[in-house]
Amino acid sequence: MRDFTSVFLATLFAYVCVPAAAFTPNVPEHGLPSAADYSATLLPELQGVVSWKTLAQVEPIKRDGKMILSFSSQILALDSQLVRINGFMVPLDMTDQQKHFLISAVPSSCPFCMPAGPEAIVEVTTKAPIKFGFEPIIMAGKFAVLKNDQSGLLYRLSDAELINTSVK
Numbered sequence: 001m002r003d004f005t006s007v008f009l010a011t012l013f014a015y016v017c018v019p020a021a022a023f024t025p026n027v028p029e030h031g032l033p034s035a036a037d038y039s040a041t042l043l044p045e046l047q048g049v050v051s052w053k054t055l056a057q058v059e060p061i062k063r064d065g066k067m068i069l070s071f072s073s074q075i076l077a078l079d080s081q082l083v084r085i086n087g088f089m090v091p092l093d094m095t096d097q098q099k100h101f102l103i104s105a106v107p108s109s110c111p112f113c114m115p116a117g118p119e120a121i122v123e124v125t126t127k128a129p130i131k132f133g134f135e136p137i138i139m140a141g142k143f144a145v146l147k148n149d150q151s152g153l154l155y156r157l158s159d160a161e162l163i164n165t166s167v168k
Helices: 002-017 035-042 073-078
Strands: 058-063 066-071 082-091 097-104 121-131 137-145 155-164
Touching (some): 073 137, 082 121, 082 155, 121 137
Antiparallel strands (some): 058 066, 082 097, 097 121, 137 155
């Protein structure tokens, strides 16, 4: 009985977590848009806010027989700087007040799936708890480029503060 339940739940989550568009044959020849490109349809480009297109300028390269990340000079210039990030909160705790969460270029569509790749997600730790919501937010804090983080994250925003709760 337990195996049947596990298979049933896995199948159910697969159907719930995969958008219906993934099952249609109408995918453009050039493929689906990147998270940075898709976010441009959801989030306005704002002056003084780091663009998700900028954060997408990272690629894996082979060096000395192993794969490493190569960040653009624009990204490296942001390291240890105070920056603003505009995106959607992905909570990490089971409360309505979050002090440690992810901010993503695109909204989550499933509580069990990451909404985007590592180039479109920033880990955030805040000075004060932030109320969870589904609307885009702007966070300001000290930005870090994580060149070899074990969690697979590429970016972190520390000592962050909420700047705006509604960006449309």
